[in-house]
Amino acid sequence: MITLNINGKTHSVDTPDDTPLLWVTREQLQMTGTKFGCGAGLCGACTVHLNGEAVRSCQTSVKQAATGKITTIEGLGGKHPLQKAWIAEQVPQCGYCQSGQIMQAAALLAKTTSPTKEQVIEHMDGNLCRCMTYGRIQRAVLRAAADMRSEKGA
Amino acid sequence: MTKMEKISSSSVISRRSFVIGTAASGIVLGYASLPGGASFAQGAAKFEPSVWYSIGVDGKVTVVSGKAEMGQHVASTMAQLIAEELEADWKNLKIVFPTNDPKYNDPLLGAQITGGSWSTRFNFDAMCRAGAAGRITLIQAGATMMNVPESECTARNSQVMHRSGKKLTYAQIVAGGKANKTWTPDELKAITLKTKDQYRLIGQAVAQLDIPPKADGTAKFGIDGFVPGMLYGALALPPVRYGATVKSVDDTDAKKVKGFVKAVTLEDKTATTTGWVVAVASDYTAAKMAAAALKITYDKGPNANVSDQTILDEAKRLQKDPDAGLPFVQAGDAAGAMGSAAKVLEAEYTTSINIHAPLEPMNALAEEKGGLWHIYTGNQFPTRTGGIAAAALGVDPKTVVMHNSFLGGGFGRRLDADMVIPAVLAAKAVGKPVKVIYTREDDMAVDFTRPLTYQKVKAGLDQSGKLVALLHDVVCAWPTARWGIPDFLTPSADKKGSLDGFAVNGADFWYTVPNHSVRTVLNELAQKATPSGQLRSVAPGWTFWAVESMIDELAAAAGKDPVDFRLAMLDGAGANAVGAKRLANALRTAVGRSGYGVQPLPRNHGIGVACVSSQDRASATWTACAAEVEVEPTGKFKLNKLSIAMDMGTAVNPDGVRAQIEGSAMWGVSIALYEQAHIKDGALQVANFDTYTPLRMSQMPELDISIIANGGAPSGCGEPAVTVVAPAIANAIFNAVGARVRSLPITAEAVKAAMKT
Numbered sequence: 001m002i003t004l005n006i007n008g009k010t011h012s013v014d015t016p017d018d019t020p021l022l023w024v025t026r027e028q029l030q031m032t033g034t035k036f037g038c039g040a041g042l043c044g045a046c047t048v049h050l051n052g053e054a055v056r057s058c059q060t061s062v063k064q065a066a067t068g069k070i071t072t073i074e075g076l077g078g079k080h081p082l083q084k085a086w087i088a089e090q091v092p093q094c095g096y097c098q099s100g101q102i103m104q105a106a107a108l109l110a111k112t113t114s115p116t117k118e119q120v121i122e123h124m125d126g127n128l129c130r131c132m133t134y135g136r137i138q139r140a141v142l143r144a145a146a147d148m149r150s151e152k153g154a
Numbered sequence: 155m156t157k158m159e160k161i162s163s164s165s166v167i168s169r170r171s172f173v174i175g176t177a178a179s180g181i182v183l184g185y186a187s188l189p190g191g192a193s194f195a196q197g198a199a200k201f202e203p204s205v206w207y208s209i210g211v212d213g214k215v216t217v218v219s220g221k222a223e224m225g226q227h228v229a230s231t232m233a234q235l236i237a238e239e240l241e242a243d244w245k246n247l248k249i250v251f252p253t254n255d256p257k258y259n260d261p262l263l264g265a266q267i268t269g270g271s272w273s274t275r276f277n278f279d280a281m282c283r284a285g286a287a288g289r290i291t292l293i294q295a296g297a298t299m300m301n302v303p304e305s306e307c308t309a310r311n312s313q314v315m316h317r318s319g320k321k322l323t324y325a326q327i328v329a330g331g332k333a334n335k336t337w338t339p340d341e342l343k344a345i346t347l348k349t350k351d352q353y354r355l356i357g358q359a360v361a362q363l364d365i366p367p368k369a370d371g372t373a374k375f376g377i378d379g380f381v382p383g384m385l386y387g388a389l390a391l392p393p394v395r396y397g398a399t400v401k402s403v404d405d406t407d408a409k410k411v412k413g414f415v416k417a418v419t420l421e422d423k424t425a426t427t428t429g430w431v432v433a434v435a436s437d438y439t440a441a442k443m444a445a446a447a448l449k450i451t452y453d454k455g456p457n458a459n460v461s462d463q464t465i466l467d468e469a470k471r472l473q474k475d476p477d478a479g480l481p482f483v484q485a486g487d488a489a490g491a492m493g494s495a496a497k498v499l500e501a502e503y504t505t506s507i508n509i510h511a512p513l514e515p516m517n518a519l520a521e522e523k524g525g526l527w528h529i530y531t532g533n534q535f536p537t538r539t540g541g542i543a544a545a546a547l548g549v550d551p552k553t554v555v556m557h558n559s560f561l562g563g564g565f566g567r568r569l570d571a572d573m574v575i576p577a578v579l580a581a582k583a584v585g586k587p588v589k590v591i592y593t594r595e596d597d598m599a600v601d602f603t604r605p606l607t608y609q610k611v612k613a614g615l616d617q618s619g620k621l622v623a624l625l626h627d628v629v630c631a632w633p634t635a636r637w638g639i640p641d642f643l644t645p646s647a648d649k650k651g652s653l654d655g656f657a658v659n660g661a662d663f664w665y666t667v668p669n670h671s672v673r674t675v676l677n678e679l680a681q682k683a684t685p686s687g688q689l690r691s692v693a694p695g696w697t698f699w700a701v702e703s704m705i706d707e708l709a710a711a712a713g714k715d716p717v718d719f720r721l722a723m724l725d726g727a728g729a730n731a732v733g734a735k736r737l738a739n740a741l742r743t744a745v746g747r748s749g750y751g752v753q754p755l756p757r758n759h760g761i762g763v764a765c766v767s768s769q770d771r772a773s774a775t776w777t778a779c780a781a782e783v784e785v786e787p788t789g790k791f792k793l794n795k796l797s798i799a800m801d802m803g804t805a806v807n808p809d810g811v812r813a814q815i816e817g818s819a820m821w822g823v824s825i826a827l828y829e830q831a832h833i834k835d836g837a838l839q840v841a842n843f844d845t846y847t848p849l850r851m852s853q854m855p856e857l858d859i860s861i862i863a864n865g866g867a868p869s870g871c872g873e874p875a876v877t878v879v880a881p882a883i884a885n886a887i888f889n890a891v892g893a894r895v896r897s898l899p900i901t902a903e904a905v906k907a908a909m910k911t
Contacts, residue, residue, distance in 0.1 A: 015437075015439075016412075016439075020439070023437070023438050023439050026378075027386070027437060028437070030380060032371075032374070032375075032377075032378040033370070033371020033372065034371070035375075035377075035513070035514070035562070036514075036515065036591070037513045037514075037515070037594065038594040038842050039593055039594055039842075040594065040842050040843070040844070042842055042844055043513065043594075043843050045513055072371070073370065073371035074370075074371055076370070076371075078369075083369045083370055086365075086368075086369040087361070087365055087366055087369050090361065090365055090809055090813065091365075091369070092225075092364075092365050092368035092369060093225030093226070093227075093817055094224050094225030094512070094513070094514075094560070094561060094562050095225070095365075095367075095368030095373050095560060095562070096375060096512075096513045096514045096560075096562030096563060097513050098368050098369065099371045102369070121852050122852075124851050125850050125851050125852045126850075127851075128513065128843060128848060128850065129513075129851075130512055130513045130563045130565070130848060131225045131563065131817045132820030132821055132824070132848075132849060133813070133816070133817065134820070134849075134850075134851040134854050135816055135854065135857065136813070136816070137851070138851065
């Protein structure tokens with residue numbers, strides 16, 4: 001048995017140590033916001049946070065994940081400034097990559113309150129969007145950063 | 155819309171709806187026996203004026219989208235059309251997706267199919283009428299409830315108002331139970347719809363209904379399906395794309411994997427798949443390990459030696475054979491006029507194999523329950539896909555129920571049905587529900603590709619530099635012929651045969667060229683080895699690559715400006731009336747926005763133009779692009795900016811249109827510069843996103859979009875930009891350094907080589 005702390009809740013799962021966190025989260029625990037895209041850490045659709053860092057859950061074993069706090073898109077709460085910005089900028093098309101995009105961006109904004117466009121591109125470049133919504137993703141990340149700054153200032 | 159356009163588009167439609175409609179009407183299914191039927195509104199009291207929506211006692215309007223939602227926000231667009239005439243408050247709208255019940259078929263296509271950039275155009279009228287019928291009924295019921303004359307009532311924002319100030323909400327009227335009129339088709343047809351100046355929602359960038367669940371992870375895709383007791387299936391695929399058979403399966407090592415249940419060799423009667431084995435296990439990781447542990451021997455079949463080169467060699471051989479293929483366009487006497495031309499140009503254009511690679515890999519969950527087969531997957535063509543599943547199972551198509559959901563990318567890939575085959579056959583073999591998920595590598599290896607295409611174009615200019623003769627041969631696999639639906643084929647220009655318009659359309663462009671012949675030739679070798687599919691924009695993605703490159707070459711040969719050269723041929727003469735002029739305006743707009751010709755560009759910078767009428771003449775969208783590049787002496791080049799102008803008649807949701815142009819333009823860049831698949835030894839040489847590399851954020855050029863919507867029927871906006879970008883880039887490279895490239899994708903090596911010549 002492996003114990004996982006996901007979004008502040010403890011889950012015990014019966015699975016081999018090397019099982020990717022992705023499949024346990026999605027298929028065993030049925031938290032399906034985290035998506036399978038490539039299984040090789042090349043697309044970012046499965047991005048979650050492990051101790052606040054963005055990681056590819058397809059490349060993270062449950063054994064590694066058991067060492068820390070895991071946050072998935074479900075744990076972001078739906079009202080995160082990035083999620084609001086994603087709606088304001090009407091970012092998603094098919095939507096499949098967007099959980100991963102948002103989690104990747106959230107890790108950036110947690111540390112960098114005023115990212116430049118170049119920093120956004122560098123941080124987000126590992127996340128594929130096959131619908132090519134990149135322009136809107138950029139705008140939404142910058143909008144959310146501004147919103148977070150003004151919230152703090154208020 | 156011009157009269158001519160209307161006639162030609164409706165003739166296309168009726169031809170399609172006849173055959174498909176006839177086939178579909180045979181499957182009036184056991185859907186009604188499903189628990190809850192196909193009714194979507196909650197609660198007992200509701201108002202369902204049409205199959206397309208219902209209104210609950212809470213006033214919520216639940217729209218059933220027969221159109222697959224794969225990122226085009228099309229379900230939201232259907233809701234917007236209904237809400238316009240229904241006078242419903244946008245915040246009350248919801249969308250759901252139906253089963254493959256024929257009652258949700260596209261009213262014009264006679265099937266549930268989403269593609270061709272057709273959805274808004276073909277459903278505009280039906281959705282508006284459905285909405286208007288609801289409004290009229292609600293006004294009647296509301297007037298009765300308020301005891302006032304109906305003629306003194308109006309509807310707005312989900313309320314019926316009497317001129318006295320009395321009012322009732324739609325929720326109150328539905329709860330009152332008096333809104334229950336059923337409309338006949340004739341009554342619907344008799345409704346007078348709003349005129350453009352009366353629109354309140356059409357033309358507004360209302361928030362897309364599918365977006366909120368895609369921002370919080372709650373949107374359900376096919377891969378997110380679960381049923382109790384289900385097992386998982388992973389594929390073991392043969393070493394060739396198509397044509398292999400399994401000789402033996404040794405599961406000794408697979409049996410050592412904990413949770414392994416069974417290896418199922420697919421006996422696929424539909425021949426959609428060949429030589430596939432599914433490893434079934436209790437969870438997906440185990441299924442994958444078991445699939446990898448199977449020792450399978452194959453007969454590789456007849457395509458094991460096929461490569462890019464053999465396909466290209468065969469294409470060239472076919473092109474040289476005057477008896478091959480069928481005529482698609484026959485105007486004047488192109489061969490004769492060529493003989494008397496003052497100057498003749500000849501060129502070959504090719505495009506590589508490309509794959510769809512939607513980010514959600516193919517998957518399907520199949521369960522047999524109570525004599526029905528339930529299939530959960532996101533699909534663009536549930537009518538056919540359900541039929542294929544039935545054929546694979548050997549059951550009555552009436553007993554296969556497709557449950558659609560959001561599609562994690564479609565792009566044409568999910569028009570196909572292969573993903574249901576392993577799910578249903580494995581579920582049948584183990585007697586339990588099975589969810590099959592392709593790995594990314596599987597998904598790429600068995601893609602129904604954009605085919606490798608070869609085109610030969612020969613063009614003749616007269617003394618004055620006017621294009622007087624054009625011979626255009628298009629040789630490739632035929633994407634749609636593979637489906638075996640005769641109605642999707644088009645009679646050849648000489649009426650002697652049927653051709654696949656989806657292999658050649660676009661070549662029937664809107665330029666006035668007095669002598670114009672287009673021939674389309676099926677490359678059987680490619681067809682068999684790499685069954686081709688519909689990849690976003692399909693034929694116009696390659697035909698305009700050739701046409702718009704050659705037009706540029708001709709302008710240069712005639713010593714004319716490429717914009718002026720095009721505009722002169724977009725004269726709107728004869729059959730090109732109206733359309734050519736709209737295209738000319740789109741071209742002027744894009745070129746103007748780009749700053750073309752305003753001042754000299756820096757050295758090695760260039761602007762190239764292209765204009766297209768994708769998708770086909772009957773449903774054209776007028777699209778033009780000006781691309782700006784800078785080219786280094788090494789051949790390396792940078793795409794700085796695209797200026798795109800599109801005339802789609804009516805933009806129902808301008809922000810949705812913009813999003814589609816953004817995405818499709820970048821898709822066009824990706825195909826022009828970054829994506830390429832090869833076939834070798836009969837196998838697609840693709841593995842994952844390290845070897846097949848769609849555009850990433852850092853590779854985006856600047857993008858300027860102009861939406862022209864001067865009225866007329868709405869045409870599609872999700873595909874045309876794909877087709878205009880590549881020739882514009884190639885023409886820009888020529889404009890910058892005089893290097894002509896004729897193969898997609900465009901590489902620095904090819905540019906460098908062309909610079910030397």
